[in-house]
Amino acid sequence: MSVGFAAPVDWVPSALLTSCSGRPGATGRGFALTRLFVTRRERLVLITGSNWKFCGRKWIVRPTGLCVVAIGIFLLSGGCAPKTERSYLVILTEGIPPTLDPLAALDSRVDNPVINLYSALVQYIPGTTELSLDLAESYEISDDGRRYVFTLRPDAVFHDGTPVRAADVKYCIDRMLTLKTGVWAYLTPVSGAEILDDRRVAIDLYEPFHGLLGALTRFYVANSELVRTNEFDGDLGQRWLQNHDAGSGPYSLVSFQPEQQFTVERFYDYHGGWGDRHIEKAVFRVIREEAARRIALRNGDADWIYLSSADTLEALAGEPGIKVNRDPTLNQLYIAFNTRREPLRDARVRRALALAYDYQGHVEHLMRGNAEMPYGVLPARGECASPDQPIPRYDLAEARRLIAEAGVLPGDVELTMAFEGTTGETPFFEIMRAGAAELGIRVTAVDIEWDAKVSNYSRPDSSTDIGTIWLFAPGPEAHHFLYSLAHSSQAGDGGNNFAWYQNPVMDRLLDEAAAATEEDRRCSLYRQVEALWLQEMPFAVAVTMVGLSAQRDDLKGYSVALGHPLTQNLYPMWFE
Numbered sequence: 001m002s003v004g005f006a007a008p009v010d011w012v013p014s015a016l017l018t019s020c021s022g023r024p025g026a027t028g029r030g031f032a033l034t035r036l037f038v039t040r041r042e043r044l045v046l047i048t049g050s051n052w053k054f055c056g057r058k059w060i061v062r063p064t065g066l067c068v069v070a071i072g073i074f075l076l077s078g079g080c081a082p083k084t085e086r087s088y089l090v091i092l093t094e095g096i097p098p099t100l101d102p103l104a105a106l107d108s109r110v111d112n113p114v115i116n117l118y119s120a121l122v123q124y125i126p127g128t129t130e131l132s133l134d135l136a137e138s139y140e141i142s143d144d145g146r147r148y149v150f151t152l153r154p155d156a157v158f159h160d161g162t163p164v165r166a167a168d169v170k171y172c173i174d175r176m177l178t179l180k181t182g183v184w185a186y187l188t189p190v191s192g193a194e195i196l197d198d199r200r201v202a203i204d205l206y207e208p209f210h211g212l213l214g215a216l217t218r219f220y221v222a223n224s225e226l227v228r229t230n231e232f233d234g235d236l237g238q239r240w241l242q243n244h245d246a247g248s249g250p251y252s253l254v255s256f257q258p259e260q261q262f263t264v265e266r267f268y269d270y271h272g273g274w275g276d277r278h279i280e281k282a283v284f285r286v287i288r289e290e291a292a293r294r295i296a297l298r299n300g301d302a303d304w305i306y307l308s309s310a311d312t313l314e315a316l317a318g319e320p321g322i323k324v325n326r327d328p329t330l331n332q333l334y335i336a337f338n339t340r341r342e343p344l345r346d347a348r349v350r351r352a353l354a355l356a357y358d359y360q361g362h363v364e365h366l367m368r369g370n371a372e373m374p375y376g377v378l379p380a381r382g383e384c385a386s387p388d389q390p391i392p393r394y395d396l397a398e399a400r401r402l403i404a405e406a407g408v409l410p411g412d413v414e415l416t417m418a419f420e421g422t423t424g425e426t427p428f429f430e431i432m433r434a435g436a437a438e439l440g441i442r443v444t445a446v447d448i449e450w451d452a453k454v455s456n457y458s459r460p461d462s463s464t465d466i467g468t469i470w471l472f473a474p475g476p477e478a479h480h481f482l483y484s485l486a487h488s489s490q491a492g493d494g495g496n497n498f499a500w501y502q503n504p505v506m507d508r509l510l511d512e513a514a515a516a517t518e519e520d521r522r523c524s525l526y527r528q529v530e531a532l533w534l535q536e537m538p539f540a541v542a543v544t545m546v547g548l549s550a551q552r553d554d555l556k557g558y559s560v561a562l563g564h565p566l567t568q569n570l571y572p573m574w575f576e
Contacts (some may be wrong), residue, residue, distance in 0.1 A: 102220035145208030171224035214475030277574035356435030412439025501538035
């Protein structure tokens with residue numbers, strides 16, 4: 001493993017990356033100098049462990065491994081972030097989406113461009129679970145709860161000037177039902193849509209569905225004429241939408257480089273209107289190393305950065321010119337047990353592994369309070385959550401009893417666990433491995449990128465035994481958490497049931513709860529769902545996420561969506 005720290009560029013020989021052929025020189029293994037990125041002042045590089053050679057006055061660098069983490073920071077600015085000198089906003093993240101397709105906007109990376117490029121029928125007021133209208137001017141619900149009629153705003157237009165029409169909504173509904181991906185996992189009760197006139201569209205349901213409006217906040221409407229024009233071989237515009245904009249949101253696309261960066265600028269005909277204080281232009285850029293993001297923020301080369309480390313957040317807290325954010329969320333990390341693989345077919349083994357997971361230690365020691373204990377299966381701020389529901393507990397004695405009862409002998413079982421190491425999921429693996437070891441079960445690591453991980457989970461023949469899933473639900477409705485994870489229809493492509501859990505009793509309870517219009521009835525059913533879940537344990541609930549970020553204090557208007565704290569909605573922001 002290599003380690004590194006930042007240092008002034010002035011410290012680096014000018015011929016940093018120049019080769020030296022035919023010259024004798026000293027060789028060794030130690031610290032080498034590698035440019036990480038260039039700031040406005042050209043003053044920072046990353047120093048990493050590498051093989052090095054000194055040839056006369058030149059350094060030759062041959063990296064021997066990945067730069068894993070920065071361990072010290074040298075800054076020339078005296079720790080005070082200079083005031084922003086540009087008219088545009090720079091946001092640094094650890095990932096840029098592979099596609100701009102609005103149907104894929106359940107991926108945290110995709111949400112960032114989509115929430116700014118596209119509009120939905122309804123939306124959540126930032127920082128709340130209160131709904132407000134967006135593209136819709138009004139809506140009506142039929143007496144039987146199976147039809148929602150939306151009237152569109154007359155002033156809503158797409159970025160090419162085309163009015164937003166009922167036909168666009170119907171096309172996007174049909175597209176979602178055909179492709180069965182993205183937000184479809186939360187809109188499975190939808191049976192179709194009907195155009196009533198140019199501005200009115202009906203969305204029909206198989207059964208009444210309390211969570212429809214909340215789920216529609218993540219259903220973004222695209223320009224149907226533009227997408228149709230760019231369909232190829234029946235792909236419903238998927239290839240074209242990977243790198244093109246067909247939205248009506250507050251910002252339009254300037255440029256897009258997959259996995260690198262994208263740039264947006266203000267769309268002046270946005271139906272939401274514009275005041276005096278708004279961001280004109282924004283650049284979202286990938287800097288995977290958290291230390292590098294921190295350096296850029298402290299030196300005025302970034303305005304907002306995503307954080308995955310409590311260490312970085314604590315290091316930045318209290319610094320002049322910088323504000324740190326700890327935002328509450330609805331998002332939870334679930335640990336999936338593949339119920340198709342032995343010995344995980346046995347619920348006793350799954351429960352034992354869940355009981356061997358040190359939840360409190362994770363929150364208090366590894367996360368140092370930058371995560372929260374969940375209540376049972378649902379997040380504490382979600383619908384039907386109850387403090388009376390037992391929180392996950394750490395009980396090695398009971399775990400050992402269950403393992404013995406299941407007939408699992410120490411040393412007989414080896415399980416694989418897939419996780420995304422670059423996003424801070426490594427502690428989940430370490431805690432699971434330590435807990436399983438107490439039961440005589442060996443857990444080995446599979447460090448895998450998100451897209452590959454999801455693809456692996458979605459195959460019936462997946463060889464992964466244990467996996468992680470961050471559930472970024474559209475809103476607080478219990479349906480979005482419980483149905484999408486535990487209903488048998490959500491196993492495989494498009495769904496979140498990575499445990500491949502199938503239980504007709506669970507399906508019936510979830511179907512009845514989704515159709516229940518009265519809150520008391522609905523919550524009573526979800527209590528039964530939770531009780532069955534805790535008995536069967538297809539997923540363990542590890543932590544409730546706290547959104548960590550840092551920003552320059554002259555950036556105002558930042559607010560977090562409870563359903564997705566990693567998404568930066570530019571519209572409310574401005575520079576002071």
